Amino acid sequence: MTDSAPYPWQQSQWSQLSQSAAAERLHHATLVSGQAGVGKRDFAVSIAKLLLCLEFPKQRQACGQCARCQLMQAGTHPDFTFVDWLEKSSVISVDQVRKLSDQLHLTATYGPYRIAIINRADTMTSAACNSLLKTLEEPPGRCALFLLSERDAALPATIHSRCQRILMPVPESAAALSWLRDQKIAEAEVALEFARGAPLLAAIFARERDLSAIGNIREQWRQFLLADKSPAALAAEAANVLDTRESLTLFMQWTTDLVKNVEFSLADGRSSSEGALTERKFLSQALQLLQQSLRFDNASLKTLAVLEGVLADIRIQRIRTRAENSA
Numbered sequence: 001m002t003d004s005a006p007y008p009w010q011q012s013q014w015s016q017l018s019q020s021a022a023a024e025r026l027h028h029a030t031l032v033s034g035q036a037g038v039g040k041r042d043f044a045v046s047i048a049k050l051l052l053c054l055e056f057p058k059q060r061q062a063c064g065q066c067a068r069c070q071l072m073q074a075g076t077h078p079d080f081t082f083v084d085w086l087e088k089s090s091v092i093s094v095d096q097v098r099k100l101s102d103q104l105h106l107t108a109t110y111g112p113y114r115i116a117i118i119n120r121a122d123t124m125t126s127a128a129c130n131s132l133l134k135t136l137e138e139p140p141g142r143c144a145l146f147l148l149s150e151r152d153a154a155l156p157a158t159i160h161s162r163c164q165r166i167l168m169p170v171p172e173s174a175a176a177l178s179w180l181r182d183q184k185i186a187e188a189e190v191a192l193e194f195a196r197g198a199p200l201l202a203a204i205f206a207r208e209r210d211l212s213a214i215g216n217i218r219e220q221w222r223q224f225l226l227a228d229k230s231p232a233a234l235a236a237e238a239a240n241v242l243d244t245r246e247s248l249t250l251f252m253q254w255t256t257d258l259v260k261n262v263e264f265s266l267a268d269g270r271s272s273s274e275g276a277l278t279e280r281k282f283l284s285q286a287l288q289l290l291q292q293s294l295r296f297d298n299a300s301l302k303t304l305a306v307l308e309g310v311l312a313d314i315r316i317q318r319i320r321t322r323a324e325n326s327a
């Protein structure tokens with residue numbers, strides 16, 4: 001039996017849903033949550049294809065050949081609805097949800113299910129949420145609704161309580177890297193770091209951004225923190241390829257990695273503890289300064305100015321921390 005999710009890191013979620021569907025125990029509403037770029041949409045669309053395929057549940061993967069699969073591929077299956085932002089909008093409106101509810105209440109044209117996906121469900125307006133709630137309270141027969149969300153906290157508790165929740169976490173980095181390398185993504189490691197572990201986002205970044213420059217900036221950042229290298233070139237190069245938020249977020253991520261390294265070397269006794277403790281203290285202070293800068297409203301400042309400012313603060317902090325510890 002092939003039991004195949006769209007992406008290798010979604011296998012357990014895939015088995016869970018396809019097995020409950022095969023046993024006719026699929027919940028009528030499922031909240032699929034996870035950060036951008038982990039593959040929520042592809043997962044939900046693949047489940048929809050599976051449920052509508054004529055070979056299901058004999059097979060646990062849509063066949064891609066039958067008449068229903070062909071309708072899905074053509075985007076014309078009458079029992080499937082995909083709701084997303086309309087052009088120029090950045091919310092899911094009450095009208096969209098009402099229309100969807102009407103469709104879900106119709107009898108399926110082919111059966112057995114009517115399926116709908118609400119992409120970016122966390123951007124439903126509160127009127128849209130209320131309208132959806134009515135459908136969830138009295139669900140139409142044989143329907144499967146999937147809500148995709150990056151920020152579950154934006155959805156009211158009343159919606160949460162009526163959905164089964166499938167968590168789509170960021171995959172282990174080894175799994176993500178191996179998938180990215182299979183996609184022939186160069187600089188996979190930097191791309192994945194930049195995408196905060198989300199493989200699909202990493203693949204987009206790899207196409208759209210200058211990752212070798214970002215890899216270079218990472219090296220300069222390490223040199224700056226660990227070897228007192230002057231920050232002038234670093235600030236200029238970062239400001240050239242990244243915006244303020246991206247730079248600060250990456251600096252924080254790279255610094256956190258360095259803190260972990262110091263902690264490992266302390267734990268296994270590779271470092272003299274005094275030097276390593278000072279190092280750890282300084283790195284945590286650098287992290288705090290980056291965090292403060294990220295929280296500060298920098299909108300009116302140029303990236304270069306923000307970065308030069310925070311790098312200068314970090315440099316001063318280093319001098320202070322060393323002086324305190326040698327006193």
Ligand SMILES: [Zn+2]
Binds near residue numbers: 052065
């Ligand atoms: Zn099929």
